[in-house]
């Protein structure tokens with residue numbers, strides 16, 4: 460077993476050894492239960508610092524693109540979903556910064572790949588991405604590297620091909636979650652998490668268009684507060700939020716309300732991503748009075764972690780399979796803030812199965828006190844919908 464001792468204890472560090480050191484160790488033991496026990500007691504401070512830097516720099520690239528989006532910046536993937544130069548640029552930057560900060564090529568499970576960019580007709584698009592990546596890195600001023608070539612950018616993007624799984628450490632990245640929101644000028648997130656032995660052990664959510672103050676009852680898209688938020692969480696250490704331009708972090712907590720009449724709920728902006736009818740039925744059954752708050756991306760998990768709303772409901776159409784990068788960072792941000800994330804049957808999410816989540820019908824999120832009533836309303840509503848078909 461190797462023992463590393465870091466003589467720093469950052470603000471968010473677990474206070475197991477508050478007097479001086481944060482301890483981390485890596486082990487070559489072959490037993491998976493001893494590896495899991497080691498993972499549970501490890502500190503991930505170094506990885507968290509690298510993840511915060513990677514997501515913040517990627518957010519700057521996305522902000523730049525969102526301000527001056529060109530028609531040619533948007534393409535369609537084979538599943539017809541949109542992808543932009545910012546999705547690719549963000550993935551390249553995160554992959555590159557993790558490699559640089561942690562001095563090893565990351566095992567990365569990420570949404571995008573370079574297949575389309577390697578085609579002859581994408582040559583101009585690839586140049587534009589490389590230029591964006593180099594400009595953003597140079598603008599940061601803290602990353603010491605000579606300009607990347609087109610091939611370096613393709614390689615960085617393709618680091619994201621890892622299959623994840625139950626063993627070892629894997630980064631999980633959605634370089635832009637909510638690309639449709641990004642294209643509308645609305646909410647989106649850069650979502651980065653770390654899996655260790657199949658469990659999410661840290662997560663970072665950069666939400667460039669989310670105000671620092673609560674969005675409860677406000678007109679989200681006309682807010683004057685444009686700093687953007689960075690949420691981060693490490694297992695056992697709570698969830699913090701700071702502004703994307705680097706203010707001091709503050710600890711956040713989910714809403715503690717037990718009264719559904721006081722609880723507002725989040726759902727996808729895009730009706731094609733989640734059944735608004737089913738969530739409306741559930742909310743009515745539960746006694747929720749407020750109308751749904753519809754925002755794109757894992758910004759929903761971030762807003763919920765600081766109590767802007769108390770419930771998140773997500774019911775994709777039948778047959779849709781959820782990807783781990785759409786939930787891993789959001790999951791730990793909410794869980795460390797005291798929330799509970801389960802599938803529609805009440806089972807915890809299992810991130811150890813590879814690139815996909817294997818779950819029952821949908822994903823629901825709330826605090827511990829409201830969860831039993833929410834699960835009952837979900838069960839009854841799904842039953843009613845099924846019997847009316």
Ligand SMILES: Nc1ncnc2c1ncn2[C@@H]1O[C@H](COP(=O)(O)OS(=O)(=O)O)[C@@H](OP(=O)(O)O)[C@H]1O
Pocket residue numbers: 540570633635636637638639640726727728729730731732733754755756757775776779782785
């Ligand atoms: N049909 C369908 N059903 C369910 N989910 C889907 C579907 N299609 C896409 N997606 C995924 O939804 C991601 C966007 O997150 P949200 O659904 O929370 O945001 S949104 O309000 O709908 O934009 C979005 O993430 P990005 O592709 O990263 O934007 C998709 O992974």
Ligand SMILES: [Mg+2]
Pocket residue numbers: 540541570638
């Ligand atoms: Mg996508």
Ligand SMILES: [Mg+2]
Pocket residue numbers: 633635636637784785
């Ligand atoms: Mg996504």
Ligand SMILES: [Mg+2]
Pocket residue numbers: 546570633634635636637638
């Ligand atoms: Mg995405």
